[in-house]
Amino acid sequence: MNLLWKFCIEFVILLPLTNTLSIIPTLNRNTIYSNSLCNQNFTIFDNPLIPRILGNTDTLQICHDIENAISYESQVFYLYDPRYYNDIHHYSISSTNFSVCSVEPGTTNDLAIIMKIIGKNRVPFGIKSGGHSLNPGFSSTKDVHISMLRFSQVNYNPTDQTVDVGPGLVWNDVYKQLQPFNVSVLGGRVSNVGVGGFLLGGGYGWKSNQYGLSIDTILEYELVTPNGTIINVNNKTYPDLFFGLKGGLNNFGIVTNFKMRALPQTLVYGGVLLYDFLEINNILNAAVNFQHNNQDPKAQILCDFTSLGGSVAINIIAFYDAPIAPPNTFDIFTSIGHLGKLQTRSFLSLVQASPVVITENMR
Ligand SMILES: Cc1cc2nc3c(=O)[nH]c(=O)nc-3n(C[C@H](O)[C@H](O)[C@H](O)COP(=O)(O)OP(=O)(O)OC[C@H]3O[C@@H](n4cnc5c(N)ncnc54)[C@H](O)[C@@H]3O)c2cc1C
Known part of the structure; x- marks a missing residue:
């Protein structure tokens, strides 16, 4: 390689990497030039070999x-x-x-x-x-x-049976704070899903067969609009926007508070059943059977394929919204060879039991 070019490349690579901290406060496209020996018009940003760690x-x-x-x-x-x-x-x-x-x-x-x-x-x-x-x-x-991390409020209002929830939280945090009051809200089914996207994109929860989607239980949004105006959106103040936010994700502004309907929460029954992949036909048949024949809105399952320890496993998370499920509710699943058990537990512990956190960072 031509020596001059080698020098240029080393110089421009080392400059941003070694001086990152000192450059940041004063960085300006017009003032940061590489060595004048290389080319007066050649900025460090023009070299395709250099990762743009400082961005635009x-x-x-x-x-x-x-x-x-x-x-x-x-x-x-x-x-x-x-x-x-x-x-x-x-x-x-x-x-x-x-x-x-x-x-x-x-x-x-x-x-x-x-x-x-x-x-x-x-x-x-x-x-x-x-x-x-x-x-x-x-x-x-x-x-x-x-x-939105810092919007982490969970305020239960017993008088009107509502809960103010911030979009900086994941659902485990919300359930944990509501547990002492024996109430819950219609949120996520597994650990670490966020409040913001879940509530703005629909939200199918463990109680959806009883109360609908999460969006059906939202009474008011505090919203910062794209032009920086702060408004409270409910069925009376901005009915069109209220409707639009129910599934509108980030298209109408940034939500800073969700006022939700509080729902009663007792202990629940359920847990995770883990199956060998060889049981796939039996599990799929059982899941279809449950879907077609279950008439009890308090009973629900989530069927999931998970990569565990290098092999594919199938898990069924079974949920019943009471401390004990009626006899036979989940028999079609417990009768197939499995690991794990169904038991009476807190709502929070059922949500935390999902193995989905194991696959975080794997996709
Ligand atoms: C492991 C896993 C399990 C899931 N389980 C379920 C389930 O049981 N039921 C179900 O219905 N869905 C489920 N989902 C889907 C999930 O609800 C959506 O992906 C949801 O958008 C995630 O929300 P988030 O806040 O974590 O995501 P983010 O990636 O943070 O946000 C998703 C979208 O919402 C926007 N957004 C977030 N916060 C705000 C805000 N405050 N104001 C405006 N816009 C905002 C973001 O810009 C983005 O467009 C699951 C997803 C995963 C990965």
């Missing part, structure tokens, strides 16, 4: 603008901060993008300020709650990533 410099400036505009209750993180990785992490690795910065708004007012800056600059952004979207770009971005 225009976006970087917007991240700084956000940082300067928000209160102490919110924060902006860059890729040298461990909290950045927590913010951009997804259940499925392929859904994660490396954004220029991650923003954790801590108040609705700060989120409104952030949306105004994003709107003014028309910069791409992503909104993440629990990160269980399997599609790249749905809750990830290469530009400004917004993590």
Whole structure:
């Protein structure tokens, strides 16, 4: 390789890698040039050999603008901060993008300020709650990533039997906080699914045969619109928007609070039954049989194929919304050779029993 080019390449590779921290506050596309020996018009960003660890410099400036505009209750993180990785992490690795910065708004007012800056600059952004979207770009971005982590409220209102839930939580956290009150809400069936995407995208839960989809149990949304206005959306204030949000995901703004109907919660009956893959025909027949013949809205199953220890296993999660299920409810599953058992337990413990967390990061 020509010596001059070798020098140029080493120089431009080492410059950003060694000086990352000091460059970040002042980085500007017009001022960062590689060595003048190489080419006066040749910026480090133009070299295809160099990974763009700093991302788009225009976006970087917007991240700084956000940082300067928000209160102490919110924060902006860059890729040298461990909290950045927590913010951009997804259940499925392929859904994660490396954004220029991650923003954790801590108040609705700060989120409104952030949306105004994003709107003014028309910069791409992503909104993440629990990160269980399997599609790249749905809750990830290469530009400004917004993590809703700090909206972590769970407030039970016994007078009107409602619960205010924040989109920064996963369902285990919500059930755990409601357990002492013997109430629940219609949320996710397995560990670590996020409140935000689940409640804005439909939401089929363990109690759906009794109460409908999760969206049917939402009474009001607190919403920051794309132009940074904060509104409370219910059937009276904005009926069209209220309807649109029920399945509208992130198309109408960012939800900062869901007011949900509180539902009574006793101990439940159920658990995980694990089967060898050789039982596939028996399990599929049993699942179809249960689906066609079960008339009890408190009984439900979830049939899942899981990679465990290098082989494929089948699991059935059985749920009954009372401490004891009527005799024979799940016999077609327990009569096939399996590991695991069905038992009386808390609702939270049933949700946590799902083996789905084992497959996190494997896709
Ligand atoms: C292992 C697993 C189990 C699942 N089990 C079920 C199940 O039992 N029942 C069921 O119905 N679904 C289930 N799902 C699907 C799941 O509900 C959806 O993928 C849901 O979108 C995940 O929500 P999230 O907040 O974790 O995802 P995210 O990836 O964080 O968000 C999903 C979408 O919602 C948007 N969004 C998130 N928060 C907000 C907000 N506050 N304001 C505006 N937009 C927002 C994001 O931008 C993105 O477009 C499951 C998915 C997985 C991976």
